[in-house]
Amino acid sequence: MTIQGLLYIALVFALVLGAAFPLGCYLAAIFEGRVTWLRPVEVGIYRLAGVDETRAMRWQDYAIALLLLSVIHFFLLYAILRLQYYLPMNPQHITGMAPRLAFNTAASFATNTNWQAYVPEAQISNGAQMFGLAVHMFLSAAAGIAVAAAVMRAFTGSGLKSIGNFYTDLTRITLYALLPVTIIAATLLVLAGSPQTFGPFITAHTLDGGSQTIAVGPVAFQEAIKEFGTNGGGFFNANSAHPFENPNAWTNLFENFLLLVIGFAMPIAFGHMVKDKAQGRALMAAMAIALALGCVGAYAAEAAGNPLHIAAGVAAQGGNWEGKEIRFGIPASTTFNVSATGTSTGAVDSFTDSYTPLGGAVPLFLMQLGEVTPGGAGSGFYTIIVFALFSVFVAGLMVGRTPEYLGKKVQAKEVKLAMLGVLILTLFILAGAGFSLVTASGVASLGNAGPHGLTEMLYAWTSGTENNGSAFAGLSADTPLLDYGLGAAMLFGRFAFMVPVLAIAGSLAAKPKLPESAGTFPTTGPLFVGLLIGVIVILGGLQFMPADTLGPLAAHFLLHAGKTF
Template sequence: MFTYAILRLQYLLPLNPQHLGPLSPDLAFNTAVSFTTNTNWQNYGGESTMSYFSQMVALALHNFASAAVGIGLAAALVRGIARHSAKTLGNFWVDLVRVTYYLLLPICLVFAVFLVSQGMIQNFKPYTQATTVEGATQTIVQGPMASQVAIKMLGTNGGGYVNANAAHPFENPTPLSNFIQMLSIFSIGSGLTYWLGRMTKNQAHGWSVWTAMMILFLAGVLTCWWAESAGNPIHHQLGVAAADGNMEGKEVRFGVFNSALFATITTDASCGAVNSMHDSFTPLGGFVPLFNIQLGEIIFGGVGAGLYGMLVFVILAVFIAGLMVGRTPEYLGKKIGAFDVKMAMLSLLVLCLSILGFAAWAAVSEWGKAGLNNAGPHGLSEMLYAFSSATGNNGSAFAGLSGNTPWYNTTLGIAMLIGRFWMIIPIMALAGSLAQKKVAPASVGTFPVHGGTFVILLLGTILLVGALNFLPALALGPIVEHFQMLQGKLF
C-alpha cells in the first residue's frame, strides 16, 4: 500500500528532477505487487516513469525486504527439517533484520562501489543533455543506479533501473561487471545449499542438492548457447554471416555466449534481470529460460525461494523412492506423512494452475491478443512467458508483449500474488509439520539422501513433474516454432 502511494504521488515528492508524473493506478498496482513479491516485472519504463525517490524508497526497500523474507522462509523450512519434536521455527523478524544488516547490506556496499568503478552511474543530477557529434541532442540518464543494481542482483530481484535492464551500457558497462553480476545472482542461492547441509548435520545431502542444481544449470546453458550460436537459418539465407549466431537483441560486448549464460542464470534463479532480449532468442534458445521458470526456479533459485522450492522436490523424490521400495518414506529420519505430501503437491499445482490458467485465458481473449508483438506460435510463447514469469516471481519477459494495459497489469499482478503467497502458505505448513515430528534412527532400509542414486532420483522427479505439467503448452509455443523456423515459415 505504501509503495502504491509513493508511485501514485511521486510528482509531489522530492528527488524528481525530471518532473515525471504519477503512474496510472493499474501500473502502480502491478509494480507495487511485483516488487513486494520479489518478481520485479517491468511494465514501467524505468528511466521514463520512475523518479529517483520512487526508485530509492519504493523499489529498493522491497528489493532488500523481499530478498530477506525469502531467506527467512527458507531458514524456517530448513529448521523445520533439522529440529525435531519442536514447537517453533525461529523468530522471523530476527531473521529478517539479521539477513539485511549482516548479509545483504555489507555485500551490496562493496558490490555497488565495484560497479561504479566499471562505469555505472551513482548521482542525483537531472538527466544530461548532450549534443552528439552529428549535432543531434541526446538525453543521458542519470541517478542513483549502482546502489539499486547491487541489491537487484544479489537479492535476485531483477527490476532494472532503466528499461533495457542489464543490457543498458550504464547498467552493465563491461563483460567483467556482467560476470560479477551473474556471480552475485547465484551466490546466496548456492550458498544456502551448504547451509542446508550444516543445519541438518548432513553435509553430503547439501552437496547432493547442489550437484542436482549444477547439472540442470549446465544442461540449460549448453542448450541455450548451442541454439543461439547456431543462429537463425531464415536470416542466414538473406546474407547474414552464419558464424555470428543470433545477434538480434544482444550486445556486442557480451556476444552470444555471455547472453545465453546470463539468460539461463537469471531464470534458474528468480532474478529476471536480462542482458539481452529473450523475445528475440531462437525458439530453442528461448525455450530454456521459459522451462527454467516453469520448473519453479529451483536451480540455485531466488534467494531462499530456490531452496524451499527445491526441498519440495526433495520431499517428493523421497516419497516416490519410498513407494518404490514399499517402505514408509523418510526424510532425514522423519516419516513423511500424507499431510506433508499434500502440501508439497499443493505448492506445485498452484504454480501450474496459475501459469496455464492465465495464459490460456489471455490466449482466447481480445485483451490478451491485443498486447502481442509477434504473431504465430511466438505470440503464444510471449503470453506463456509472461504468466510463467509473473507466477514464478521471475520478472524477465518476452518483452515484446505490451503488458502495460489495465488487463495485463491486473492479471499479472494477481498471478504474482498467487505465485508468491500461495507457495509460501503450504510450505510453512510443511515446515511446521516437519518440526513436530520425532526422529527415527537410520537403519539399513533407510533411503540415503546423498550420493548418485539420490541425485538421479531428484533430477528425474523434477524433470518428470516439469515435463508433465508444461510440455503440451511448450509444444504449441517454442517447439513448433523451432520446426517452422527450420522450414523458413514467417508470421
C-alpha cells in the first residue's frame, strides 16, 4: 500500500460524509412534506394517478401498496423485454428476450438488484434500456427510500396509527431527490464524454481496412441513476469499467461518490426526523467504520500482489493488476468495488473474479453483512435499524431490563420479525448456493473449479438475495436454474425482508414513546457503535463463515501453497 492510495480512500470518505449531512437534512424535509418547489407537478401526478395524498396508511396498507406496484411494474418490464423487437427506439432490431432471461431481468430491476445475466448492448434495445431498465432504477430506489422513511416515522411519536402514504413518499422522493440529482449528474457525465443518444450504433472504419461497431445509446442518464439510486445495471457488459460509462479518473471518483452518498445520508435524515441528530451520527459512524475497514482490507490484499508471481520474481509493480483498469489504478479500483458491494449498487470498475482470494472475500463479506455499509437506497438504513434493535435487545439481556430504542420498547414481537427477515436471507443464500453446487446445471455454470468455483456460486446467490447485482464474472448465469433460482432469490430477498420491516415499523409506531431514565441504554456513543458493529458481524456475517472458509479462505491458503484454479 502507498500513502497516495490511503489518501485516495480518505478523499472518497471526506467527500461522501461531508455531502451526507446536507443531503440527509434535505431528505428529511422531503419525508416531512416541507419541500414544495415542484408542487404543481407533484399535484398533477397525484391527479393523474388518482392518488389521495392525505390518506394515512397503516403498515399493512403501506405494504400492500408497495407489493402491488412492484408486481405491476415487474410484469410491465417483463413485457417490454419480451416485446422490444416490436417497440420503438430499437435501431439495431434487437429481438425479444427469452422467457426465463426476461423473468430474471424483470425480477432484478424490480428489486433494485440489477443483476445482468445478459450482454446489455447486444440484447437490450435503446428504448428498453431507457424506458424499461432506467425507469425501474428510479422506482426501485424510491421504493426502498420510502420504506426507510416509513421506519423513521415509527420513532417520531407515541401511539401513531399511520407510517405515511406510500404513493406520496414514492412521488416526492423521485421528484425532489432522484430526478434532479440524476439530471445534474448525467449532464456532468455527458460533458466528461459519456454518450446520450437514441441513434443507431456507430460503424468505424479501421486502419487495416476493416470495420468496427461501436455501441452507443442513452448512457449518461442511465449511468447517473445507476449510481445515485444504488442500482448497478450497466448500459454495457463491462459496466463502470467501460470508457463510455466511466470516461476517466475524475468520473470514477464522481461515480464512487454518487453511489455512496445517499446511503450515508439516510441516518442523518433519521436524526433530523427524530429530533436527535446524535442518533443518526451513531448509525452513520458504524456504517463508515465497517466500510473503511473493507476498503483498506481489499486495497491491502490487492496491493500485496499474487504470491506466486512474487515467488517467481515477476510481480507487477504495485500489486495484483489483473482485472484492473490502468486508468484508475488499484486503490481507486478496489475502493469502487468495495463501495459498490458495501451498498446494493453492484457496479464495478474492475473484475472481482481476478482479485486475490482475500481481496475478493471483502466484497463478498460486506454483502453477507446485510448490505448495511451503508447499504442500498433506503434498504441499508432499515436493515441497520433491524441490527440496532438486536443490539439494544442484547444490551437489555445483559442488564436484565426491557430494551428500548429511542423511547420505544423492543419486545418479543419486534425481535421475532427481525430474526425472520435475517433468516430468510441466509436461507436463500446458503440453500441456493448449496443446491446449485450439487446439480449438473449449476456445476456446468462455473468458470473455475475448487474453492474458487465455490466462491463464484456463493457470490452469485449472495449478490442476488442481498439485491446487490455484482458478479464474480466467471459464472455463466443464463441457465434455467440460475435464471429462475436467482430471480426468485431477488424477489424474496427484497420483499420477504421489507414486509417484516414494515410490520416492525407499524408495531413500534403504535407504542408510547417513553422518556429516558437512568436505566436507559445510551444509543449515541462509542459503546453503542461498537456493540452495533459487533452484532452486525456476528448475526450478519458469521452465519456464512463455514462457506467462506471453504471458498475464499481456502483459496487463499492454497494459493500460497502454489495451487490455483
